[in-house]
Amino acid sequence: MAIHVLKPLLEISNLEVVYHNVVFAVKGVSLTVARGQVVTLFGPNGAGKTSLVRAISGMLKSVDGEIKAGSLLFDGEPISALTPNQIARKGLYQIPEGGNVIKELTVRENLLLSRFCRTTMTGLDEDYALIADRFPILKTRENQLGGYLSGGEQQILSMAKALLARPQLLVLDEPTLGLAPMLVEANFLALRDLNREFGITILLIEQNARLALDIASYGYVMEGGRVVYDGSTDQLRQNREIQEFYLGLEGNEKKNFRDVKHYKRRKRWLS
Amino acid sequence: MEIFVQLLLNGVSLGMGYALAGVGFVLIYKATGVFNFSHGQLTMVGGYFFYLFQVQIGLPPWWAVPMALVSMFAVGMTVERLCLRRMVGEPVIAILMLTIGLGGFLRNMVGLIWGTQPQAPIPLFEPGFFELAGVQVPRVYGWTLLTASVTILIFILYFQKSPHGVAMRAVAFDQDKAALSGISVSRVFALSWGVASVMAGISGILMMQLMGLDLSMDSRGLSAFPAAILGGIDSIGGVILGGLVIGIVEALTGGYIDSYLGGGAKEVVGFVILLLILMVRPYGIFGTPEIRKV
Amino acid sequence: MKMEIFRNYRVSYLEDRAILPSLINFWPRCWFAAAVIALLLLPLPLEQYWVYTINFGLIAVIGALGLNLLTGYAGQISLAHASFLALGAYTTALLGRFDLPLLVVIPAAGMVAASVGCLVAGPTLRLRGLYLALATLAFYVIIDFAIRKADFLTGGAAGTHVAPPTIFGKIVQGELPFYYMTLGIAAVSVLFVKNLERSKVGRAMMAVRDSDIAAEMAGIPIFLTKLTAFGISSFMAGVAGSLLAYYLQFINPDNFGLSVSVSYVAMIIVGGLGTVIGSVLGALFIVLLPEVVRVALHAAASVFPGLNVAASGAFVEGAAYGLIIILFLMFKPEGLARFWRDILTYFRSWPFTY
Numbered sequence: 037m038a039i040h041v042l043k044p045l046l047e048i049s050n051l052e053v054v055y056h057n058v059v060f061a062v063k064g065v066s067l068t069v070a071r072g073q074v075v076t077l078f079g080p081n082g083a084g085k086t087s088l089v090r091a092i093s094g095m096l097k098s099v100d101g102e103i104k105a106g107s108l109l110f111d112g113e114p115i116s117a118l119t120p121n122q123i124a125r126k127g128l129y130q131i132p133e134g135g136n137v138i139k140e141l142t143v144r145e146n147l148l149l150s151r152f153c154r155t156t157m158t159g160l161d162e163d164y165a166l167i168a169d170r171f172p173i174l175k176t177r178e179n180q181l182g183g184y185l186s187g188g189e190q191q192i193l194s195m196a197k198a199l200l201a202r203p204q205l206l207v208l209d210e211p212t213l214g215l216a217p218m219l220v221e222a223n224f225l226a227l228r229d230l231n232r233e234f235g236i237t238i239l240l241i242e243q244n245a246r247l248a249l250d251i252a253s254y255g256y257v258m259e260g261g262r263v264v265y266d267g268s269t270d271q272l273r274q275n276r277e278i279q280e281f282y283l284g285l286e287g288n289e290k291k292n293f294r295d296v297k298h299y300k301r302r303k304r305w306l307s
Numbered sequence: 308m309e310i311f312v313q314l315l316l317n318g319v320s321l322g323m324g325y326a327l328a329g330v331g332f333v334l335i336y337k338a339t340g341v342f343n344f345s346h347g348q349l350t351m352v353g354g355y356f357f358y359l360f361q362v363q364i365g366l367p368p369w370w371a372v373p374m375a376l377v378s379m380f381a382v383g384m385t386v387e388r389l390c391l392r393r394m395v396g397e398p399v400i401a402i403l404m405l406t407i408g409l410g411g412f413l414r415n416m417v418g419l420i421w422g423t424q425p426q427a428p429i430p431l432f433e434p435g436f437f438e439l440a441g442v443q444v445p446r447v448y449g450w451t452l453l454t455a456s457v458t459i460l461i462f463i464l465y466f467q468k469s470p471h472g473v474a475m476r477a478v479a480f481d482q483d484k485a486a487l488s489g490i491s492v493s494r495v496f497a498l499s500w501g502v503a504s505v506m507a508g509i510s511g512i513l514m515m516q517l518m519g520l521d522l523s524m525d526s527r528g529l530s531a532f533p534a535a536i537l538g539g540i541d542s543i544g545g546v547i548l549g550g551l552v553i554g555i556v557e558a559l560t561g562g563y564i565d566s567y568l569g570g571g572a573k574e575v576v577g578f579v580i581l582l583l584i585l586m587v588r589p590y591g592i593f594g595t596p597e598i599r600k601v
Numbered sequence: 602m603k604m605e606i607f608r609n610y611r612v613s614y615l616e617d618r619a620i621l622p623s624l625i626n627f628w629p630r631c632w633f634a635a636a637v638i639a640l641l642l643l644p645l646p647l648e649q650y651w652v653y654t655i656n657f658g659l660i661a662v663i664g665a666l667g668l669n670l671l672t673g674y675a676g677q678i679s680l681a682h683a684s685f686l687a688l689g690a691y692t693t694a695l696l697g698r699f700d701l702p703l704l705v706v707i708p709a710a711g712m713v714a715a716s717v718g719c720l721v722a723g724p725t726l727r728l729r730g731l732y733l734a735l736a737t738l739a740f741y742v743i744i745d746f747a748i749r750k751a752d753f754l755t756g757g758a759a760g761t762h763v764a765p766p767t768i769f770g771k772i773v774q775g776e777l778p779f780y781y782m783t784l785g786i787a788a789v790s791v792l793f794v795k796n797l798e799r800s801k802v803g804r805a806m807m808a809v810r811d812s813d814i815a816a817e818m819a820g821i822p823i824f825l826t827k828l829t830a831f832g833i834s835s836f837m838a839g840v841a842g843s844l845l846a847y848y849l850q851f852i853n854p855d856n857f858g859l860s861v862s863v864s865y866v867a868m869i870i871v872g873g874l875g876t877v878i879g880s881v882l883g884a885l886f887i888v889l890l891p892e893v894v895r896v897a898l899h900a901a902a903s904v905f906p907g908l909n910v911a912a913s914g915a916f917v918e919g920a921a922y923g924l925i926i927i928l929f930l931m932f933k934p935e936g937l938a939r940f941w942r943d944i945l946t947y948f949r950s951w952p953f954t955y
Contacts, residue, residue, distance in 0.1 A: 342731050390927060390931060393931050393932075394930070397930075399678075399731060400672065400678050400730075400734075400866075400870065400874070401870060401934050403678070403731070403734060404870050404926065404930055405926075405927055405931070407926075408867070408923045408924075408926035408927045408930065409923065409927060410923075411863070411919060411920075411922065411923035412919075412923030412927065415916045415917070415918075415920035415923060416920050418915075418919070419916035419917060532735060532738075533739075536732075572746075575742055575743060578738070578743060581738075582739040582740070582743070585724070585736045585739070586724045586736075589728060589732045
């Protein structure tokens, strides 16, 4: 019986990223995202998640970074040599940390930019109507400068731009950073809709692990430039380390004050 | 009084010419961050191209003008692709020097091809005067003012409203995010240089009508720099205002003060204003201050 | 800016304190002695015209060292260098009327240029990069205007004669004496700048160049540093201008136009910003370049007889000049100093080079 293995949409193999020729940020990371999945990547600050995501979108040059080794395949094609706009046009759309809003342009103008990513202009008007319907706040603030929107509204605008661009893969870098809790929930729901309704594959970098695991089906944990654990959402939820360090579930034993004072991490997965 | 109005009108039309050159210059600065010291030479090349098509080849103005402008567009894009593409990330002074070297190169090529004699172009606008507020004003001033204003207006509309214009502004404001949105930054750079060169070309053709065509045109174009700085080099409205101010002040100085000093003050006064502005408010009247992190 | 040009590898205190650290060892000293002898003997077998040109090159070296101090070490872009040359030259012309010897005139010319230089430092204190370049451009235009207008002092646009230099009552005239005089002053300038670059003052300038706010927070007085940089730089330009005036014997404002400022900036960029060897190599390169182009043109004219060299010669030279600057900046932005360093490294690590 033939087993058909579907080509993964994004395949990263042993990627190494170096900054300024001396700082080793990503030390051989491998990661795959299959079509239609929501995959999440989490880890502490400085783990190399943003560097990885920058490498995916070709944004390393402006921060003096370089892919030293490894391969990046998007839909089977290598993309490590492409410029950011070429990658975006291929269908790999990124919303960087802080959102994708250009502050000096109005909301309407920001949305207008997405047309450069689309493969066809048909259906553009329907999509505009969809945006206005889904995110009414954008319609009311249509002619305001992007910079005057609140953080949550800017993220919503970023997601609307992403939807208009009709990408195959959407990469988000910490979309809920600094947002009020009420907007965080709304953002995540919008994200889930993007995946379920519009079939957009999502790679989500998040620190809010609880919500991330709610919408994701698979997850990777990165620390110190390496992937230290990966598994399905259930596997992640049941792992003790993940529970303690990322989900905030302390377990039931009484904590010794001495343990708290001399904080030592148990890193079972690195043994 | 009559002299004053004459000078004023001269200044206004000259100033609009500076503003036109300045707008192209600001476009390059905003979009690519490059201060193009060769803009005066580009203006001059525009004038000479027009002379080539109009007088030497003998085309009627309806053909000569577009041909000259298309050539300018090509020149601008070629310069960007060949020279400036490689200079991304180099220090400011290197890029400045490159544009200075480019200016010298352009000037010498023009001298090589056309020689040092002043050329006699066929005037575009009918000579003669018209009456305004009881003063005889040369028609050429009026036409220059009109053409320059209309061009600037078209440019502003294009820049603000059209999708390509929005893309150019996106690149000017935030290169990285624009690239992530699918905009080809290198194409925008090339387009900016092309459009700016076209505007320099128009400015050159107009200046030719006002002042004749010879090799000194590039140093007159130097006055566009104080205009741009006065208004703020990242503000298009500012450069228009700056151009008008410099043009008027130059004309008035030329008329009133030069007669006492025997000439020369006209060119200097723009730079005196430049120095004062740099001391008091370096970002110009409408410019945005640069915030530096240590 | 990459400052890899400085090889900061010292193995002894003696080496650390030395002005020319590579001369600690024996063989470099031999090479250096040979170079000195070569320099002293150089003009003897050459034709007058080439000695004439080399003299201009040496004058340019002094000026370029000054500008490199201001722009390469202290980070202040200046387009006004020609004005300081002019001030030195015109001071020389004026003082020459009073029969003062060159040992008085040359330093005086330097001082006049330096005082104006310090004036420039004031208003430009808060300006950086592009805006500073424009401010110096404005100063250039204003000083040029003043020189042309003050014809009772300067002879205006027509120019003025310069009395020949005298030392201990004897007139210095002719290519060879001039060569040795200029060589001596150039050598002193080179040693001076080399010493300055490793001193407290020099390091303060480099700190201001790299990050002036951080430098101020570390206790470096920015205003004094910039003032010193402008002052010393203009002094050297004034000296160079003075020598120029003595050499040309007749000066007018066109000798000190914007293209002169531009060519000095070209010298330090082609040579290498922030290095002494760069100033020397760049100055010689830029001064000799038109000669090389001229020779090449004449050679080409003999091959293609249709070329009208006389009329278009100046333009071809100018175009080639601009083109070479552009090419240098595109392909070798670190300049000739880098080239020199690579060659030295090759020889030092021979036979382990690849």
